[in-house]
Amino acid sequence: MxxxxxxxxxxxxxxxxVASTGLLAWSARKVRQTLDDKLVPMMGVLGAFxxxxxxxxxxxxxxxxxxxxxxxxxxxxxxxxxxxFLVIASVLxxxxxxxxxxxxxxxGCNIFNLGVFxxxxxxxxxxxxxxxxxxxxxxxxxxxxxxxxVGLQMGAxxxxxxxxxxxxxxxxxxTFVWLMQPIHLAIGVVEGLATAAVVSLVLxxxxxxxxxxxxxxxxxxxxxxxxxxxxIATVAVGxxxxxxxxxxxxxxxxxxxxxxxxxxxxxxxxxIHESLAKIQQKTAFLPDYGFKSAEPVVATxxxxxxxxxxxxxxxxxxxxxxxxxxxxTLLLAGLIGYGLKRRAVASTRQDQSNTGGEHS
Numbered sequence: 351m352x353x354x355x356x357x358x359x360x361x362x363x364x365x366x367x368v369a370s371t372g373l374l375a376w377s378a379r380k381v382r383q384t385l386d387d388k389l390v391p392m393m394g395v396l397g398a399f400x401x402x403x404x405x406x407x408x409x410x411x412x413x414x415x416x417x418x419x420x421x422x423x424x425x426x427x428x429x430x431x432x433x434x435f436l437v438i439a440s441v442l443x444x445x446x447x448x449x450x451x452x453x454x455x456x457x458g459c460n461i462f463n464l465g466v467f468x469x470x471x472x473x474x475x476x477x478x479x480x481x482x483x484x485x486x487x488x489x490x491x492x493x494x495x496x497x498x499x500v501g502l503q504m505g506a507x508x509x510x511x512x513x514x515x516x517x518x519x520x521x522x523x524x525t526f527v528w529l530m531q532p533i534h535l536a537i538g539v540v541e542g543l544a545t546a547a548v549v550s551l552v553l554x555x556x557x558x559x560x561x562x563x564x565x566x567x568x569x570x571x572x573x574x575x576x577x578x579x580x581x582i583a584t585v586a587v588g589x590x591x592x593x594x595x596x597x598x599x600x601x602x603x604x605x606x607x608x609x610x611x612x613x614x615x616x617x618x619x620x621x622i623h624e625s626l627a628k629i630q631q632k633t634a635f636l637p638d639y640g641f642k643s644a645e646p647v648v649a650t651x652x653x654x655x656x657x658x659x660x661x662x663x664x665x666x667x668x669x670x671x672x673x674x675x676x677x678x679t680l681l682l683a684g685l686i687g688y689g690l691k692r693r694a695v696a697s698t699r700q701d702q703s704n705t706g707g708e709h710s
Contacts, residue, residue, distance in 0.1 A: 394684025588672020
């Protein structure tokens with residue numbers, strides 16, 4: 351559900367950049383006030399894991415389409431909504447800058463669509479009321495399933511609205527929305543199942559992993575096992591399982607193809623679109639999660655990609671992209687968490703110093 355710049359006008363793209371930036375600043379402030387030391391490495395490794403997981407498209411039977419995990423619900427449950435929003439923004443930024451997955455103009459839209467709805471709506475209003483204080487079991491699975499579905503349904507509708515308001519494509523609202531919502535319902539079911547599975551596994555090793563859950567005595571050992579396990583899973587998924595990704599167009603591309611009948615949407619030739627395309631062409635050193643070819647891939651809107659010569663598509667470029675992208679995301683998300691923690695400690699010391707000075 352990564353939007354390309356061909357769908358977005360500068361006005362809509364700029365507005366969503368402002369909205370997402372404001373939410374990121376607010377989330378950073380909230381995280382700084384509550385961030386636990388053990389959460390910093392979790393932000394990094396979960397960011398890397400979601401990056402790798404998003405490389406794997408799974409086929410939707412009977413549709414000719416595919417989907418991939420958004421990861422917002424996994425992050426919200428294991429990190430809390432505000433840290434989750436910072437991490438999903440890190441993932442999407444790395445994808446757009448270095449892998450040409452999603453446009454730079456559309457980055458604000460993608461952060462909003464894939465981050466806001468699972469973190470700030472589906473998690474607090476659906477998942478938490480259903481699961482309550484449950485350690486796992488059926489309530490966790492139901493909450494994760496419904497949260498995943500609702501988050502993706504709202505994100506898909508937001509894509510349609512942003513595209514329609516932009517008015518630079520020939521995608522009619524009614525037809526577009528009637529294709530986007532059902533296909534993302536199917537993707538949402540898989541999202542919910544994957545979310546429940548990952549959270550259940552983490553809770554078995556470290557029950558206190560959930561932000562609201564009090565410590566249970568597992569201590570650093572449990573945390574280390576979770577971090578190491580996620581790192582191993584990231585390498586395995588990004589470097590190997592990504593070869594088995596479906597080559598069918600994802601839900602957004604499939605819907606655009608059904609509506610327009612075109613294999614690709616042309617990016618407007620105005621100054622902003624052209625300038626951002628040139629920037630992305632320079633920064634994306636592994637475009638489309640592979641080594642650069644003679645014609646670099648930049649924020650592609652191709653709807654019917656060519657089938658690889660063989661399946662699975664064993665590719666050194668894909669493996670390198672999974673490893674490098676996961677590492678960059680780990681560093682970015684981890685540094686954000688570390689930086690916020692340092693600021694929180696400095697602020698606390700300053701407050702204590704001021705209080706001590708007043709008392710003296």
